[in-house]
């Protein structure tokens with residue numbers, strides 16, 4: 581299936597410590613208009629899955645077509661050692677990329693062309709993946725038209741299709 585490529589930001593907890601993550605994903609789709617709803621399908625056993633189960637919040641970061649490097653960076657969980665925490669206890673960088681924290685508490689990549697901040701409303705277990713359907717609570721991006729966005733076919737990447 582032809583799809584876009586995105587980075588999902590999430591926040592959770594492991595052994596009493598806050599844990600933030602960024603994950604490359606293509607199984608992302610707008611699924612309703614009112615309320616604006618966005619579905620993401622997340623591998624069972626991934627850090628992102630654990631985070632979404634724990635906090636129900638996530639961001640979807642839209643990536644510019646020429647920014648393949650960004651999605652290549654986030655195909656493995658973000659090492660805790662690369663998460664820079666500022667004096668407010670919030671992450672300011674992850675995996676070498678600057679981030680800010682969204683309304684829900686999930687991280688936004690500064691480098692993203694645009695982002696949507698979502699709160700999970702429904703979950704559907706599908707075997708390998710769980711489909712999380714979230715309501716968009718906040719978003720950001722340029723005024724007017726978006727630049728061309730990264731799609732799977734712009735890369736040599738693939739994912740279990």
Ligand SMILES: Cc1cc2nc3c(=O)[nH]c(=O)nc-3n(C[C@H](O)[C@H](O)[C@H](O)COP(=O)(O)O)c2cc1C
Nearest residue numbers: 604605606607622623626627628655656657737739
């Ligand atoms: C091109 C590509 C697309 C991917 N799409 C998804 C996806 O839609 N959902 C998913 O759960 N993992 C997806 N993955 C796998 C994750 O990026 C990778 O396994 C991930 O780091 C594991 O998640 P974690 O960091 O939350 O542990 C994709 C990987 C690649 C290379």
